[in-house]
Amino acid sequence: MEQRRRSNLLGGLLLILIGSVILTIQLLPEIQVPVSWPWIIIGFGLALFLIGTATGVPALAVPACIIGGLGGILYYQSITGDWDSWAYIWALIPGFVGLGLVVSALLGGDGGEAARAGSWLMVVSLVLFTVFGSVFGALGLLGDYWPVLLILLGLVLLGRPLLQGRQ
Numbered sequence: 001m002e003q004r005r006r007s008n009l010l011g012g013l014l015l016i017l018i019g020s021v022i023l024t025i026q027l028l029p030e031i032q033v034p035v036s037w038p039w040i041i042i043g044f045g046l047a048l049f050l051i052g053t054a055t056g057v058p059a060l061a062v063p064a065c066i067i068g069g070l071g072g073i074l075y076y077q078s079i080t081g082d083w084d085s086w087a088y089i090w091a092l093i094p095g096f097v098g099l100g101l102v103v104s105a106l107l108g109g110d111g112g113e114a115a116r117a118g119s120w121l122m123v124v125s126l127v128l129f130t131v132f133g134s135v136f137g138a139l140g141l142l143g144d145y146w147p148v149l150l151i152l153l154g155l156v157l158l159g160r161p162l163l164q165g166r167q
Contacts, residue, residue, distance in 0.1 A: 036075065037074075038075035043071075065097070102114075127150075
């Protein structure tokens with residue numbers, strides 16, 4: 001089956017499923033759906049991932065990971081009430097892009113270069129998250145020594161081209 005036909009088929013099935021669930025909830029209000037609004041965003045990310053997988057478009061893993069990751073952040077913030085965490089939690093978004101690149105490469109996308117770039121994005125994202133979380137006092141992991149992490153990241157970024165040039 002050609003890719004366009006598969007995507008139309010899957011998209012139609014997904015719309016029928018979503019419409020059926022919403023109609024059932026409207027017609028039977030006694031059904032309690034224990035889903036908070038961030039789960040809807042996570043569900044969109046999952047649906048996008050499934051569409052990409054079923055239609056043979058692994059590159060859809062990137063936006064799927066971004067949307068799902070943002071849904072996860074919003075879920076965390078909604079259950080804890082820690083909305084001020086946006087001051088540092090935004091640093092995870094490049095990591096979601098990196099995760100999407102790695103997943104896309106594993107599903108048959110761009111191959112090794114995309115996986116390496118995605119891995120670096122995840123590392124940089126975690127370092128930034130740790131640094132900003134420490135600066136804003138949310139992550140007491142590094143105390144007064146969080147600048148050391150920035151220095152180490154800078155050394156890695158400087159040394160990386162030098163090591164690649166020798167290979």
